[in-house]
Amino acid sequence: MIHQIGQVMLYVNDQDAAVKFWTEKVGFIIKNEQEEAGMRWIEIAPSKEAQTSFVLHNKEIIAKMHPELNLGTPSIMFYADQIEEMYKDFQAKGIKVGDLVMMPMGRVFNFADTENNYFALVEK
Structure with missing residues (x-):
């Protein structure tokens, strides 16, 4: 039986x-x-206590080893506290962010990494 997500591979x-x-x-x-x-x-x-982690893999090497894999970035949503402070902090650090908006699940915004992969962050 599966009881948790352990790692997410990011290529x-x-x-x-x-x-x-x-x-x-x-x-x-x-x-x-x-x-x-x-x-x-x-x-x-x-954090050290986090139950789920990312593993960063070299996309070119993985593509050669396993050409059948989809190497696109999965849609990942993070849960966080103090989202407004995080939003301002991400902006101050030069991270590309979308608007901070209210959704049925709570306040949320998107952000992009250095390769323009988008991730979402929602206040929980």
């Missing part, structure tokens, strides 16, 4: 730029980093 063009974005701008931490047989993967998460 990126520039792993170092992706790590810098997620850690320096969004505030994630690096939980683990490994390199083996020419393949490097970096596990990042919002």
Whole structure:
């Protein structure tokens, strides 16, 4: 029986730029980093206690190894507190953000990483 989502694989063009974005701008931490047989993967998460993490993979290498995979970025929604403060903080850090709007689920805004992949953040 599945009881939780463990990791979400993100396939990126520039792993170092992706790590810098997620850690320096969004505030994630690096939980683990490994390199083996020419393949490097970096596990990042919002905190040490987070039950779900991202693993950043090199898109070009994965495409060669598994050409059948869809390497597009999944639609990911983050839950957060103090969304208005986060919205202002993301703007101040130069992160591309959409409007902060009220939806039936709560206040929400979209933001983009350095490769223009969009993510959503909702106040819970």
